[in-house]
Amino acid sequence: MSAPIAIVTGAGSGIGRAVAERLAGNGYRLALLGRRLDRLEAVAQTIGGDALPLACDVGDPDAVRAAFAATQARFGRLDLLFNNAGTGAPRCEVDEHGDAAWEAVVRVNLSGAFYCAREAFGLMKRQSPQGGRIINNGSISAQSPRPRSIAYTATKHAVTGLTKSLSLDGRPYDIACGQIDIGNAGTDMTSAMAKGVPQADGGVRPEPRMDVAHVADAVLMMAKLPLEANVQFMTVMATKMPLIGRG
Numbered sequence: 001m002s003a004p005i006a007i008v009t010g011a012g013s014g015i016g017r018a019v020a021e022r023l024a025g026n027g028y029r030l031a032l033l034g035r036r037l038d039r040l041e042a043v044a045q046t047i048g049g050d051a052l053p054l055a056c057d058v059g060d061p062d063a064v065r066a067a068f069a070a071t072q073a074r075f076g077r078l079d080l081l082f083n084n085a086g087t088g089a090p091r092c093e094v095d096e097h098g099d100a101a102w103e104a105v106v107r108v109n110l111s112g113a114f115y116c117a118r119e120a121f122g123l124m125k126r127q128s129p130q131g132g133r134i135i136n137n138g139s140i141s142a143q144s145p146r147p148r149s150i151a152y153t154a155t156k157h158a159v160t161g162l163t164k165s166l167s168l169d170g171r172p173y174d175i176a177c178g179q180i181d182i183g184n185a186g187t188d189m190t191s192a193m194a195k196g197v198p199q200a201d202g203g204v205r206p207e208p209r210m211d212v213a214h215v216a217d218a219v220l221m222m223a224k225l226p227l228e229a230n231v232q233f234m235t236v237m238a239t240k241m242p243l244i245g246r247g
Contacts, residue, residue: 003136005075006213006223007031007068009058010032010041010085012039014187015137015215019082021047021242022216023223024158031071033116034085043145058112068119077127080223081120083113084137091148104153110157110162117166117177124175131174135219136163140183140243141237147198153182160233176230183237185212199242207240 008025010016012034022031024047033056040053052074056067071078080214087108089101117134124132138159145153154247159179166177184190193207215236222231237243 003027003029004079005029005071005077006080006082007033007071007078007116007120008082008084009056011043011066012036014189015182015185015212015224016082016084017043018212018216019084019219022220024049024051024113026220026224028080029075031067031074031227032125058116059107061115064112064115064119068123068128070121078120078123079132081116081132081134082137082219083116083134085112086137088149088152093148094150105151109152110158113159113162117162119172119174121166125173133223133227134166134175134177135222136177136179138163138179138181142179142181143235144243147200174227176227178224178231179233180215180218181233181235182215183235183241183243184209185215187212204247207242208240210238
């Protein structure tokens with residue numbers, strides 16, 4: 001059996017890089033998507049083998065089409081999409097949230113996730129043998145909001161709807177879709193957590209983080225299931241972070 005083919009978005013750093021490296025170490029051939037080609041090339045060099053770095057702004061549907069077409073041209077098929085790329089906006093009160101900041105978050109977190117899922121769905125539907133798996137990166141904020149984070153929270157809740165629709169619509173084509181909600185993986189993006197972040201009770205407190213390797217392990221477990229089985233939703237979080245009882 002030939003090696004499975006995966007696309008990882010946001011692969012140049014953080015969770016995306018960790019997952020890409022774990023997949024490569026377990027026999028996957030990879031297309032690495034992200035905005036900064038230099039970072040993707042560094043990841044590809046670390047992985048070795050047949051990794052394909054592709055500069056791609058997931059909020060640009062034409063760029064997404066081109067990246068998925070390049071992946072198909074290189075590898076011939078697609079077995080897994082880890083739909084990971086995301087962004088946030090500075091914390092602010094709802095009535096002070098600017099139009100541009102809102103639209104930037106929606107463009108990447110929701111529209112970008114849809115554009116990538118759409119292209120993956122089409123490839124998986126048309127290829128032979130048919131089928132594949134899409135894993136969307138949700139967030140703890142897909143379940144419960146942080147204070148003054150309306151754009152990020154709204155888009156991550158919307159990703160849950162995207163996941164459910166893809167799961168339903170993928171059934172006739174053996175396309176499985178699941179979602180992983182992650183809390184405080186130890187990446188540069190969460191470095192502020194250790195110093196103290198606003199809480200729902202108005203206080204500011206540090207929050208625990210976990211090794212990003214645990215996220216990579218979880219995604220790999222989801223990815224390696226046969227298509228007759230699916231992890232629909234998984235929450236992986238630092239054990240003591242304030243989700244249970246948040247507020």
